[in-house]
Amino acid sequence: MDKSIVTSIKPAPAGLDDRRKIELENGDVLFIRRPSAESIRQSDWMYSKIYNDAFLSGVMTASQMMEQMKKREIISDAYEKEMASSREKLATSLFALANVKTLEEKEQKAIDVAVAREEILILNHRINGPLSNTCEQLAEDAKLDYLTSCMIETPEGKRVWANYDAYCAEPNMEKAFKSRLEVMLFLRNVESDYLETTPEQLALKEVREERTKQLTDLVEKKAAEFEQKRQEAINDGKVAEQLEEELKAEEAASENTEAAEEVKPKKKSTVKKK
Numbered sequence: 001m002d003k004s005i006v007t008s009i010k011p012a013p014a015g016l017d018d019r020r021k022i023e024l025e026n027g028d029v030l031f032i033r034r035p036s037a038e039s040i041r042q043s044d045w046m047y048s049k050i051y052n053d054a055f056l057s058g059v060m061t062a063s064q065m066m067e068q069m070k071k072r073e074i075i076s077d078a079y080e081k082e083m084a085s086s087r088e089k090l091a092t093s094l095f096a097l098a099n100v101k102t103l104e105e106k107e108q109k110a111i112d113v114a115v116a117r118e119e120i121l122i123l124n125h126r127i128n129g130p131l132s133n134t135c136e137q138l139a140e141d142a143k144l145d146y147l148t149s150c151m152i153e154t155p156e157g158k159r160v161w162a163n164y165d166a167y168c169a170e171p172n173m174e175k176a177f178k179s180r181l182e183v184m185l186f187l188r189n190v191e192s193d194y195l196e197t198t199p200e201q202l203a204l205k206e207v208r209e210e211r212t213k214q215l216t217d218l219v220e221k222k223a224a225e226f227e228q229k230r231q232e233a234i235n236d237g238k239v240a241e242q243l244e245e246e247l248k249a250e251e252a253a254s255e256n257t258e259a260a261e262e263v264k265p266k267k268k269s270t271v272k273k274k
Contacts, residue, residue, distance in 0.1 A: 019153065020192070022182050024175060030160060031153045032179075032186050039150040046146045046164075051139035062134045069130055083123050090116035097203055103210055110203035117200070148176075148183045 019031040035043070055061070060068065069075045093116045097109040131137055149167030152160045160179075161167040170176040185192055195201065 020182065020186055022152075022178060022192075024178055026174075028175070029155055030175075030179060031155065031157075032151050032183055033153055033157075035147055035151050039147060042150075043143045043146045047139040047143040050142040051135050054135040054138045059133070059135050059138065062131055062136045065130050065134050069127065074126060074130070079123070079126070083120070086116060086119045086123060090120060094199060097199055103207055106203050107207045110200040110207070113198075113200035113203075117198070144180060144184055144187075147187070148180045151183055151186075152179045 019033050022030040022032065024030070066075065073079075090113065093109060093113040097106070097113055100106040100109050145167065146164050149161045149164045150159070154160060161170065167176065182192060185194070191197070196205075
């Protein structure tokens, strides 16, 4: 973390309106307030103290570590070429993602961007891993811890940790780690959901939403077709019942006619007997 980022932050205002909200896994809610001028001064003192202690203990500085990585060829021409190639791949993939025409193409290009970005992160870790053990980074970590202990508040505006020692002794690791991460993002003016707002993640979200809409439309269409067929079947059934009733009525009328013919009296013969 760049020291200039911290020292450029304005002192905290008196109100609670500009605080950033943090939600923990257990449902607890915390808030981040901008550090006071005194907190910034104390964090700078912490940085200097840890840096000096590490330097006197024989810990390498960042420049010394870079020289060692070059000697051991962790940083080399091959590494630089690989990094340049990965960055070019990312730029090409981002351009392609911005010019897609179909949903399937958007999904594939978004995946390509995510893969290219992951390759760069892996390459960066080759350097950032060793650099995390230098005087500068140890001092930055201590400074961030100190600021975290000062900046995290309850919803009512009270400090969660009374002092730096209380923060270091926090038994809830999820609470301490989440707070530290959110403070780091806050100091860098980065939103908490920054990983969800990259071009590839936004594109994949659009793909998911569009496919969900397509599936919903398909289900609704099939349901409408089924309902139409059901109504047609019902109507066909009603027609069949009507025809059956008419046929029965005709049969009944025919039977009544036959019965009437059977009971009709016979005429007497007019022929005289001899």
